[in-house]
Amino acid sequence: MSHLMDELKKAERTRSAGVRAPAEIRPQVAPGRPSPVPAMTPRVAPRPGRSPGVMAAILLLGGALVYAAYAWLHESADHPPVAASAAAAAAPVSMQQAQAALQQGDIRRAYMEYQRVLAVEPGNRAALHGLAEIALSQGQEAVAGNYYQRALQADPRDLRAEVGLIGLQARQAPQAAEARLRDLLAQQPEEALLHYALGNLQASRSDWPEAQAAFLQAYRIEPDNPDYLFNLAVSFDSLQQPQQALRFYRLALAAAEQRPAGFDRRQAQMRLAALRAPQESQ
Template sequence: MPPTVLAAPANPEAVTAPSTQTPRNAPTTPPDPKRVPNNATAIDATDAPIFRRHAPDTGTNPLDRPHALLQAGRFDEAEQAYRAIVHTDPHNPDALTALGLLAARRGEMERAAALYGRALIADPRHGPALAGLTGLQGEHEAIGESRLKALLTGDPGNAALHFALGNLLAGQQRWGEAQQAFFAAHSAAPDNPDALYNLAVALDRLHRPPLAARYYRLALDAAHERPAGFDTRLAQARLEALAPTAPGAATP
């Protein structure tokens, strides 16, 4: 499934009016994508963070190859590799979650939900499975804001949980809180294009055109390095619409 990305506002006049509301955690300067730590947790190109590694530390991990295929967009090969893992380890939450993501990409939402559910039976705190399930249409109520926040209390650096919470809050038009959640997801996953894009949309909805433009640009730059779930053409159009009201914002 492509990441749960938000719809950028289509009407510039609807979102560029001055506002006195400043999100408490809104960043004032864009991050430098060149300074992303090599070990940063990242929301995966297809929807979830790099999967937790449950395999024993034997020097090699069977999840490495399918995950590399997934990030490279070689979805058929990745699915075959994840299926092979599940065949020998039916309760592997990482492989089950990945198969859920791939099923959702094909529009098989019921199968995706079942796979996420199996992953959560194996590991009730599995952030990627929770994020994937939250992203399915109609599943926001099933996960619940309180549950996501409770899980974040014990795992505050989990990018997937912050991303899922941001999507839930955005769906309720709670843009200030959604912005904070997306910024937290971006902080945990600095090079992820979808976290950057959703942050840009939230800032856009909060009438913060200079910051929104900066993060649209950073999202587009990040999308050159790894697959993204948002439509880059629409993001570019929105950036160009905001540019006149945000001088210099397109340049990090």
């Protein structure tokens, strides 16, 4: 415990300084506690009450919106053709609208806006990532894999797409997926996304001490990422460390006001209130 506190103090110094620091530590979900956000889709969160799946296998958009996305993912572009110059000018706007719609849980609109971007820029990796997330949120793993493959074809160094494919692999071969993540971490030890992905893989099997260590690594490298903060809060919560859980739920909610977040804010607020109640009654 003292070792963990030392690492947290180091992370706080990094957070206060606003710089990245190298990660160098090696350190069950109880009913009602939130599930961590899957690694490869930081804007998509599982529904409250569901057990965390293996990496991205059980991704669901927060909120009650459920759509028959299979048809949308396969529908042909039925919008009137747009002049090339006008379409190119509209692509950045479509990207912004897609990101906003996905954050709000409007899957259909996000899908259509991402497709508009791809009509102009077939190799736009951000749009391909977004479409993969939508497919995953609806259980369309083969469709998601296709989008991730297209992103890798556009840029073989696309780490987010590679982590997405590892997440798909993890359902059938979790040990091979973990081995691949560790290989990537050996090559890129300061890549926060890889630590985050490893933490989610460990959390999926309720290995909370190891998951916490991985989330702490991700937090030390990118201390203002709301999903890293949230998953770290969940790990403290799951290990029955309420003071630290309270602190990181608060930090996660504050960070989510500054940048897009995948976790369900209502879930975090409810858990925050539940943890705070015993203190306020004393």
